[in-house]
Amino acid sequence: MQVTIRSLLTACLVSSALLGMGNEASAAAKSVQEQKAEEACVVDPRGEILSLSCASCHGTDGKSVGIIPSFYGKSPEYLEAALKDFRSGTRYSTVMIRHAKGYSDEEIRLIAQYFGTVWQNNK
Numbered sequence: 427m428q429v430t431i432r433s434l435l436t437a438c439l440v441s442s443a444l445l446g447m448g449n450e451a452s453a454a455a456k457s458v459q460e461q462k463a464e465e466a467c468v469v470d471p472r473g474e475i476l477s478l479s480c481a482s483c484h485g486t487d488g489k490s491v492g493i494i495p496s497f498y499g500k501s502p503e504y505l506e507a508a509l510k511d512f513r514s515g516t517r518y519s520t521v522m523i524r525h526a527k528g529y530s531d532e533e534i535r536l537i538a539q540y541f542g543t544v545w546q547n548n549k
């Protein structure tokens with residue numbers, strides 16, 4: 427976990443620096459981008475902890491072994507929507523409907539954020 431957090435912070439500092447270089451383009455766009463960079467820089471360990479309940483089937487980074495689908499490389503938005511669709515029953519699954527029902531909106535957001543970004547440091 428220490429290593430993951432350190433590499434996330436490094437990626438976050440690099441992206442902030444790159445964003446800082448293009449600042450003259452547009453003041454409005456800049457503030458949105460800066461806001462996103464700041465959000466990405468907040469490393470919340472709860473997502474990684476919650477993701478452990480998924481690891482037995484999907485692996486620690488979303489790369490499954492066997493027949494269970496992998497979601498390695500998917501975005502946080504994709505994963506959040508998939509989990510909410512499973513929870514509501516909009517998307518059918520025998521296993522995931524039951525599993526997703528156990529999580530609040532906040533927990534789903536944290537899990538999606540974790541799995542949706544962990545692969546970026548693993549490419």
Ligand code: HEC
Nearest residue numbers: 479480483494495496497505508518519520521522525537
């Ligand atoms: C008991 C095994 C098991 C566990 C634990 C489990 N899953 Fe799944 N998951 C599955 C199976 C099986 C599918 C395939 C769903 C289907 O089509 O029926 C799936 C599908 C998915 C998908 C859809 C993949 C895609 O590409 O659209 C996502 C996203 C997902 N799981 C996320 C999670 C997350 C996040 C957790 C932990 C909160 C989790 N799963 C825990 C078995 C599991």
